[in-house]
Amino acid sequence: xGRLTLRAVLAVCLLAALAACGPVxxxxxxxxxxxxxxxxNVVTTIAQIGDVVRNVAGDRVDLVELMGPGIxxxxxxxxxGDVVSLADADIVFYNGLHxxxxxxxxxxxxxxxxxxxxxxDEIDRNELLNPPEFEGAYDPHVWFxxxxxxxxxxxxxDSFVEIDPEHAQLYEDNARAYLAELEELDRYVAEQAQRTxxxxxxxxxxxxxxxxxxxxxxxxxxxxxxxxxxxETGTADLSGLADFxxxxxxxxxxxxxxxxxxxxxxxxxxVAAQGSEVSIGGSLYSDAMGDAGTPEGTYIGMVRHNIDTxxxxxxxxxxxxxx
Amino acid sequence: MAQAPATxxxxxxxxxxxxxxxxxxxxxxxxxxxxxxxxxxxPVLWDVDMSVPAGVLMAIVGPNGAGKTTLIKAIxxxxxxxxxxxxxGGKPYEQQRRRxxxxxxxxxxxxxxxxxxxxxxxxxxxxxxxxxxxxxAREKQAAMExxxxxxxxxxxxxxxxxxxxxxxxxxxxxxxxxxxxxxxxMDEPFQGVDATTERxxxxxxxxxxxxxxxxxxxxxxxxxVTEYFDWVTLLNVRRIASGPTRDVFTEExxxxxxxxxxxxxxxxxxxxxxxx
Amino acid sequence: xxxxxxxxxxxxxxxGAGILGIVSGVLGSFTVLRQQSLLGDAISHxxxxxxxxxxxxxxxxxxxxxxxxxxxxxxxxxxLVRAIVRNTxxxxxxxxGLVLSVFFGVGLMLLTYSQSRPDASQAxxxxxxxxxAAALLRNDVITMAILGGVAIVVVGLFWKEFKLxxxxxxxxxxxxxxxxxxxxxxTTLVVIAIVIGLxxxxxxxxxxxxxxxxxxxxxxxxxxxxxxxxxxxxxxxxGVTGALLSSTGARLPxxxxxxxxxxxxxxxxxxxxxxxxxxxxxxxxxxxALPAEEVAS
Numbered sequence: 098x099g100r101l102t103l104r105a106v107l108a109v110c111l112l113a114a115l116a117a118c119g120p121v122x123x124x125x126x127x128x129x130x131x132x133x134x135x136x137x138n139v140v141t142t143i144a145q146i147g148d149v150v151r152n153v154a155g156d157r158v159d160l161v162e163l164m165g166p167g168i169x170x171x172x173x174x175x176x177x178g179d180v181v182s183l184a185d186a187d188i189v190f191y192n193g194l195h196x197x198x199x200x201x202x203x204x205x206x207x208x209x210x211x212x213x214x215x216x217x218d219e220i221d222r223n224e225l226l227n228p229p230e231f232e233g234a235y236d237p238h239v240w241f242x243x244x245x246x247x248x249x250x251x252x253x254x255d256s257f258v259e260i261d262p263e264h265a266q267l268y269e270d271n272a273r274a275y276l277a278e279l280e281e282l283d284r285y286v287a288e289q290a291q292r293t294x295x296x297x298x299x300x301x302x303x304x305x306x307x308x309x310x311x312x313x314x315x316x317x318x319x320x321x322x323x324x325x326x327x328x329e330t331g332t333a334d335l336s337g338l339a340d341f342x343x344x345x346x347x348x349x350x351x352x353x354x355x356x357x358x359x360x361x362x363x364x365x366x367x368v369a370a371q372g373s374e375v376s377i378g379g380s381l382y383s384d385a386m387g388d389a390g391t392p393e394g395t396y397i398g399m400v401r402h403n404i405d406t407x408x409x410x411x412x413x414x415x416x417x418x419x420x
Numbered sequence: 421m422a423q424a425p426a427t428x429x430x431x432x433x434x435x436x437x438x439x440x441x442x443x444x445x446x447x448x449x450x451x452x453x454x455x456x457x458x459x460x461x462x463p464v465l466w467d468v469d470m471s472v473p474a475g476v477l478m479a480i481v482g483p484n485g486a487g488k489t490t491l492i493k494a495i496x497x498x499x500x501x502x503x504x505x506x507x508x509g510g511k512p513y514e515q516q517r518r519r520x521x522x523x524x525x526x527x528x529x530x531x532x533x534x535x536x537x538x539x540x541x542x543x544x545x546x547x548x549x550x551x552x553x554x555x556x557a558r559e560k561q562a563a564m565e566x567x568x569x570x571x572x573x574x575x576x577x578x579x580x581x582x583x584x585x586x587x588x589x590x591x592x593x594x595x596x597x598x599x600x601x602x603x604x605x606m607d608e609p610f611q612g613v614d615a616t617t618e619r620x621x622x623x624x625x626x627x628x629x630x631x632x633x634x635x636x637x638x639x640x641x642x643x644x645v646t647e648y649f650d651w652v653t654l655l656n657v658r659r660i661a662s663g664p665t666r667d668v669f670t671e672e673x674x675x676x677x678x679x680x681x682x683x684x685x686x687x688x689x690x691x692x693x694x695x696x
Numbered sequence: 697x698x699x700x701x702x703x704x705x706x707x708x709x710x711x712g713a714g715i716l717g718i719v720s721g722v723l724g725s726f727t728v729l730r731q732q733s734l735l736g737d738a739i740s741h742x743x744x745x746x747x748x749x750x751x752x753x754x755x756x757x758x759x760x761x762x763x764x765x766x767x768x769x770x771x772x773x774x775x776l777v778r779a780i781v782r783n784t785x786x787x788x789x790x791x792x793g794l795v796l797s798v799f800f801g802v803g804l805m806l807l808t809y810s811q812s813r814p815d816a817s818q819a820x821x822x823x824x825x826x827x828x829a830a831a832l833l834r835n836d837v838i839t840m841a842i843l844g845g846v847a848i849v850v851v852g853l854f855w856k857e858f859k860l861x862x863x864x865x866x867x868x869x870x871x872x873x874x875x876x877x878x879x880x881x882x883t884t885l886v887v888i889a890i891v892i893g894l895x896x897x898x899x900x901x902x903x904x905x906x907x908x909x910x911x912x913x914x915x916x917x918x919x920x921x922x923x924x925x926x927x928x929x930x931x932x933x934x935g936v937t938g939a940l941l942s943s944t945g946a947r948l949p950x951x952x953x954x955x956x957x958x959x960x961x962x963x964x965x966x967x968x969x970x971x972x973x974x975x976x977x978x979x980x981x982x983x984x985a986l987p988a989e990e991v992a993s
Contacts (some may be wrong), residue, residue, distance in 0.1 A: 168811055172822055175708055212871055330830040331942040336705035357758075363705070363831040370704030496870050524869040533729065533863050534918045547871035552853050574811060579918045595867075 100200040110176020114198060132187065133263035139188040142197050143170050144386045145240045146216055146249070146398040150190060152275040153254050153268055157261070161186070166388050174199045188260060191212040194225070194237035196384075214256050216249045226308050239385070241310035243283035245354065247276055282397050286404045290314040297411045301342065301364075306383040309402075321360055339367035340400060343376055349378030349410035447509070449474040449603050449634035450495060455504030457487070457494055457611065464490045468659045472636060474602075477629040478651035479639040479665075483678050488638040489525070492605050496522055497692060508603060521601035524591050524609050531580050537591050538563055540578040544598035559598075565677070566594040569624065586617030593621065604628065606637045610644075614647045622648050705830065706943045712832040712840055713935030713954055716893045719844035720902075721909035721931030722851055723889045726882060727922045728910035729862045734789055735774070735883070736906030738796040740890045740899045742773030744803025747824050747894075748810055759836060759895065762824070767891040773799055774883045788841055800899075815873040827898030828944065829950035840892045847885045850926075859920060896935075905931065906959035915969035930965075934958035 127235040136226045141147040147162040164173055171191070175183070180203060182191055191197055193215030197204075207213055218238055224245070226236040239245045254272035258265045290298070299317045300307055311318035321330055321338055342350065342364075352361045357418065361377060368375045381403050387393025393402045450460060450472040459466040465487040472478055480488050482523050493499045495506050495515055508516040541563040543554045549555060567573045570590040575583070583591065589609060596604060609625075610618050625635050625648075625668070645652055645665065654660040654677040661673045720736075727735050746769025747762050754761045771794045780791040784899065807821055851858065857878045860868040865875045893902045913927035938954025967975045 169822075173811060174808060220758075330828070331945070331947060331953075332703075332705050332709050332830045332939060333945060334947065335830045336703050336943065339705065359828070359953060360831045362833055366708070366833060367705045411767045492993075498866055499867060517870070517872045520870070524864070524866060528960060530731075530865065534914070534920045534923055535859070535863065536919075539859075540863075541858060541863070543856075543867065546856055546868070546873070549858070551873075554856060581918070651938050 124240070128258070129262055132261050137257075137261060138185055138187045140182050140189045141194050142173075142191040143198070143240075143384070144394070145246070145396050146190050146192065146253075147274070147401075148251050148386070149216075153250065153271045154257055155223050155267070155271060157257075157264060157267070158384055164385065166394070168385050170196050170384050171198050173197065173362045179203075183207055183211060186211055188256060190216050190256070192237055192239075193217045194235045194239070195222055195239035212256075212260070214252065216252050217245075219252050220245055220248050226312065228305070228308065236305070236308050238306045239309055240396070241400075241403075242313040243286060244313065245309065246396070247279045248284075250276055276324065278397060282400055286400065287314055289404045289408050290316065293411045296345075297348065299345060299347050299411075300384065301338065301347060302353055302381060302406060304353065304383070305309050306353070309383075314404075316407075321364065335360075335363060336367055339364060339371065343371050343373045346373075347375060347411075349376050351378050351407065351410065352380045353383040365420055375411070379406035381406060429507065447474040448472065448507075449476075449509060450636065451505075451510075452491075452495065453505045453506040453507075453584050455491070455506065456502045457490055462602045463657055465494065465501075466657050468655070470653055470662050471658055472634060474509075474634050474652070475629060475632050476651040477625055477635045477637075477649050478653060479637055480650040480653045480655055481639055481642060481645060482655040482660075483679070486677075488655055489607055491655065492522075492607055492636070492638055496520070516603075518549055519601055520597070520603045520605065521555045521596035521599045523604065523606040523609055526585065526588050526592065529605075531583070531588060533580065535580060536576065537567070537572065537578050537580060537583070540580060541566055541598060542592055544595040547599065548574060560599045563594070566597040569597055570594045571620065584614075586613040589613050589617060589621065593624065596677060602633045604633060604635045606635070608638050608640055610637075611640060642674075665679050700772055703943070704879055706939060708837055709829055709832050709942070709950060710936045710939035712837045713829060713896055713939045713950070714897050714903060714932040715837070715840045715844050715935075717904065717909065717931030717933065717935035717954075717958075718928040719840075719847055719892055719931075720842075720905040721913070721927035721929070723882075723886050724906040724908075724910035724931070725913060725920075725927045726858055726862055727886060727906060727909075727921075728914065728951055730936070732788070732792075733907045733911075734792045734796075734903075735886060737903030738771040738777065738792040738888060738889055740894065740902035741796045741803075742799035743770040743805055743891065743894060744765070744800055744824065744899055745769050746803075747759055748803055748806040748821055751821055752806070752810060759839070763839075763891050763894070764884045766824075766894055767887055770800065770887045771777060771884060774887065775880075778879075814862045814931060823898070824894055825900055826900050826949070827894070827896050827901065827951035829896045829954070832896065843888055843892055847888050850881070850885060854878065854881065897898045901951055902953045904958055905934070908955075909934065912958075912965035915965040915972045930961050931958070946961045950988060 107400070137154065137157055138161075139158045139165065140161045141150055142163050144162050144164065144166070147160055150158060150160060163175070163179055163182070164170055180260055184207070185202065189204075189211055191200070191204065193212065194217055195201070204213055217237070220239065222235075222290075225239070228236055240249070250272055254268050257268045260269075298315065299319065300311060301319050302321070305318070305320035307316075307318045307320070310316060319338060319341065321334060341347075350361055350364060352358055365375055365377065382393060382399045384394070386399045387402070392398035448471055450470070452468055452470040455465055455468040455470075456463065464485075468487075468491065480491060481598050487599070494501050494504075495508075495513065497506075504610075506513050508520060513520070538560070543558050544554060545559040545562060549559070564573060564576065565574055568592050572587065572590050572594060575591075576588065580588070580591065590609075591610065596606075600657060604625075609621055613621070625637070628635050629650075637649070639649070646669060649665055650664045651663065653662040654668065654673050654678045656679075660677045661668045724736065727733060746765035746767070748765075749769070750761045750765025764812070777791045777795050780786050781788055781872035786794065810821060849934075857868075857873060858871065860871075861875060861878050868875045868878070876968060884945065890902050890906065893905055897905060909927040910923075911932035912930050913923045916926055917923050933953055934957040937957040939950060941953045941957065942948045942950040965973070967973050970976055
């Protein structure tokens with residue numbers, strides 16, 4: 098092509114590259130007076146966090162949730178659109194503890210230009226589970242222990258109060274009401290858990306997301322895939338778990354919505370090959386919540402669904418083992 | 421193995437081309453009309469006419485890039501042509517496949533392929549077998565006979581990667597012999613072979629010709645044209661000349677084909693003159 | 697080792713991996729001989745958009761639609777490669793690389809898009825990148841056996857045609873065989889082999905299974921039939937060994953174990969195979985393989 102054309106093409110490329118760099122955010126916290134007059138732009142990662150935000154801040158926020166129902170936060174990669182939303186936000190809430198593993202780079206870049214809050218920051222590190230396979234890193238699935246999620250609610254409330262002091266009263270009232278509901282939920286779960294006989298209080302799922310649940314409500318928990326769905330299962334893991342199920346006569350195993358069904362299917366086949374039988378007790382919400390608009394689309398609804406399903410599955414046990 | 425039409429007698433292999441009288445009417449083995457082939461806008465063959473009578477041993481000569489290999493491939497339908505027609509024995513080539521045997525250049529295959537000499541020769545019979553059918557005892561027999569004609573029976577089970585250049589050429593020749601063909605198209609059969617093999621191949625080709633087959637060879641060595649071939653086509657994208665060697669292989673034609681490499685031409689035409 | 701017979705999971709996985717090894721070994725022999733080793737890589741990467749599209753269109757993450765999607769996308773990829781080679785100046789390896797990267801890129805894009813859909817069952821597509829061998833179900837193994845069996849029968853039927861295609865396709869054309877059709881047939885079988893393997897070792901690693909057994913087998917023999925059988929054996933060995941190794945400890949992923957086993961077989965073959973092995977040359981004096989006649993230049 099001619100010289101002139103080549104230069105034109107290069108110029109266009111250069112402009113495009115510059116444009117792609119995107120708007121540079123001014124950085125720093127927005128002005129409180131300015132914020133009080135409008136909706137707050139909030140971005141959250143997992144929907145559990147988004148649900149708390151909605152309950153604490155109500156109509157005061159314009160909320161963007163990056164990860165919807167069925168999304169696996171361990172594997173989620175931010176798209177261009179996500180990065181733009183993040184850059185425009187007044188405040189970003191994320192879980193932390195490496196749950197959103199593939200977004201670490203993005204959050205790092207946001208430091209200094211956007212206020213980011215890891216909602217698990219206030220939880221006492223001694224209360225966090227520290228499994229051996231993860232050498233030094235914590236298990237991030239804290240939302241299954243309702244009491245820890247109450248701490249998260251407080252963190253979110255405090256963040257809003259700090260950034261929008263004019264409406265502090267609103268946030269504190271909302272938070273108080275929500276915390277009361279959470280406390281009620283915590284009690285409910287503990288009660289329901291007790292309804293399952295102790296020997297059968299074993300929860301087997303596709304990946305090790307339920308350790309906090311087991312810890313808080315006295316369940317033994319085993320998963321197939323480890324802490325993160327990014328790792329691959331080996332045959333030893335699968336057959337080892339099958340042996341465990343047969344040995345302990347566990348009546349039901351559970352599928353997770355954000356993890357493929359075939360693992361659990363394979364587990365069931367392995368157990369069947371040993372002459373025993375285990376049923377699929379139901380589908381649990383683990384890393385993601387249900388569809389918006391349904392009860393399972395809220396944190397409280399999701400937790401209730403889980404415990405009800407678990408109890409029903411594990412209690413339906415008779416001598417011969419029925420589905 | 422070529423079929424022998426009743427009329428021709430077997431001449432013993434001589435150094436001169438067989439002197440069949442030019443006035444005798446003959447069938448046309450290969451008729452090429454207005455053949456044009458191009459590679460990316462560059463003409464490789466341009467408006468080529470060629471008439472090959474049955475029962476001749478013909479050389480196609482020309483400088484590099486003259487289109488010699490392309491001509492052979494065009495006749496065989498291996499390359500796309502822009503214009504022109506090819507008839508074999510008066511009919512389109514596709515209808516006459518069984519009659520035509522092809523001996524490609526040695527470099528056209530990877531000789532490191534895991535197979536034996538016998539196996540390669542039997543490939544010549546695949547056309548007869550058609551789809552799916554496996555070669556059996558009959559095919560093996562035919563292959564061994566062909567290997568006998570090229571003096572390679574001892575090598576039947578040898579890996580082709582262990583062959584010398586001359587032996588590789590003989591294997592390809594044997595492969596063409598197992599077909600019941602009476603038209604042979606060969607691409608540089610003497611390229612890179614030792615003197616003994618060359619003599620043996622010439623003898624074989626002349627025997628084929630004498631038994632009535634038509635043999636066309638792309639040939640690179642001007643020195644030996646007169647000695648080996650009774651017909652010759654001079655090609656340089658266009659057909660410069662085509663006919664009996666004694667008539668066509670002249671200094672003038674050679675100059676027209678090669679564009680003036682005097683030393684070459686001098687020695688070539690001297691050889692030709694000394695034969696008269 | 698006895699666990700191989702008593703442990704259901706191990707048995708299922710080993711069987712599936714073994715079938716995969718055999719089929720990819722047989723077909724891989726031909727791709728190696730035709731110097732198309734990159735083809736396996738291209739097809740398996742090209743399959744990704746097919747998998748995701750199949751999910752997006754059918755809404756199911758059952759094996760069958762995803763496998764069909766993978767096969768279709770891989771197959772279209774190969775046709776595209778042929779078209780590119782035929783109609784442009786780009787050579788075979790350039791075309792393969794092009795199709796590989798473009799298709800895979802589109803696949804990743806679709807994968808990211810599918811993450812944003814409010815569809816709870818979408819998870820699992822990621823697994824196709826590296827495979828999920830340990831979760832092979834009985835039905836999966838049956839499907840693999842049937843598809844693989846068909847592929848091998850076809851190879852047996854068209855043995856001489858495939859030999860011709862690999863050694864001297866021009867000669868085949870002259871004989872009257874439709875070499876283009878035979879090429880498409882062989883490539884289709886390779887697509888089948890790869891699609892079989894996607895669930896076991898995944899898109900990224902599958903190319904190894906198509907290349908390694910064939911390359912290793914070539915070292916040991918100069919006869920095509922023996923080479924293909926040996927290649928099948930090596931493939932099966934890699935599959936079963938990988939499954940076994942994965943069962944010996946916790947958190948040992950099966951797919952990579954299989955590929956590692958295959959690689960070890962290749963390295964050993966490169967070093968110690970008689971006549972062709974590198975170590976063999978060093979320790980033995982070379983006897984001339986050529987006959988007494990003069991060697992042509």
